[in-house]
Amino acid sequence: MxxxxxxxxxxxxxxxxxxxxxxxxxxxxxxxxxxxxxxxxxxxxxxxxxxxxxxxxxxxxxxxxxxxxxxxxxxxxxxxxxxxxxxxxxxxxxxxxxxxxxxxxxxxxxxxxxPGISSAIAAPAYAGIPLTHRTLASGVHVVTGHECLHSSGTPWEVLALSSQTLVILMGMGHLREISEKLIANGRNADTPVAVIQWGTTLRQEVAVGKLGEIARVVEEARLQSPAVIVVGNVVRLRNALCWFEPDKVLAR
The missing domain is CATH 3.40.1010.10 (Tetrapyrrole methylase, N-terminal domain)
Known part of the structure; x- marks a missing residue:
């Protein structure tokens, strides 16, 4: 049987x-x-x-x-x-x-x-970042870092639209190249970016910076995979909406 x-x-x-x-x-x-x-x-x-x-x-x-x-x-x-x-x-x-x-x-x-909850939505949520917001982002794109960078069919001009949130999974090894591609296709270098390592766990760490500098910020913070990268104006809400802080959870 x-x-x-x-x-x-x-x-x-x-x-x-x-x-x-x-x-x-x-x-x-x-x-x-x-x-x-x-x-x-x-x-x-x-x-x-x-x-x-x-x-x-x-x-x-x-x-x-x-x-x-x-x-x-x-x-x-x-x-x-x-x-x-x-x-x-x-x-x-x-x-x-x-x-x-x-x-x-x-x-x-x-x-x-x-079905399971994807890190593409859960990690930003635990970092206090809504992927869509009525006044900041009307939509969201989710891509993988390796495939979007190496595929000849990647619509970079679409991914670079400033009105949309971009979520990148498995992209830590290509963060600098992806940032450069987005900027070259029209995304503002000052666009806020968050990188969330080990999202939703007690090992979660978050680095925030501008698109033009995020690769350096992540290197200095020594963040590594697994991590979720969020590009867009919704990242600006993190300071106000940050609710999950692993250090405080461990201290309870």
Missing amino acids: TGIVYLIGAGPGDPGLLTLKAKDYLEQSDVVIYDRLVSDEILAMIPRYAERIFVGKEANNHALPQAEIDALLVEKAARGHTVSRLKGGDPFVFGRGGEEAEALALMGIPFEIV
């Missing part, structure tokens, strides 16, 4: 943001195939009897190639197991969940998508 695969979004880091459905399915799992940014608190919800398989990725270092992850999901479910594929954020927001779902559908393996 064929099992089922749950493609689960683990959320942005704070275990309190995991959905009830995700927790329920994790607790029913025979096999859990999980990524690098899933928190220890969420991994602790996995049953002791369940097989755990780490397939995390970071720049130039993949525990398993994507094709092998796809094959692993098919193999475990074909043996009749209940499989949870646990991803940071949301499986359909730059999580390659669409590719994995395609592989399962091709082989006739039942699956279900369990």
Whole structure:
């Protein structure tokens, strides 16, 4: 009898943001195939009897190639197991969940998508930055740093529109180049930018600066991945709306 695969979004880091459905399915799992940014608190919800398989990725270092992850999901479910594929954020927001779902559908393996809260919206929220605001930003673009920089089809003139908020995931290694591209395509060098490292967790740190100087500011602050980059006038609201301060949480 064929099992089922749950493609689960683990959320942005704070275990309190995991959905009830995700927790329920994790607790029913025979096999859990999980990524690098899933928190220890969420991994602790996995049953002791369940097989755990780490397939995390970071720049130039993949525990398993994507094709092998796809094959692993098919193999475990074909043996009749209940499989949870646990991803940071949301499986359909730059999580390659669409590719994995395609592989399962091709082989006739039942699956279900369990959405998670993406760091693209959660990290700015925990930093006191609304992505849209009636007087400051009428829309938002979400892109990945590596792909937008290296794709010939990237609409830089659209991303540079000052009325829109730009959220960049996986862009820390290309922050200087991306900033230069935006400025070259019309974004004002004085546009405020926030870089949020380990958003929603007690390790959260935030650096704020102007687009023309943010790469230097981040280097001086020694921020690294994982981080979410927010470009736009909504960043100006951080001082007034900052509500989550990890140092104060730890001191309680």
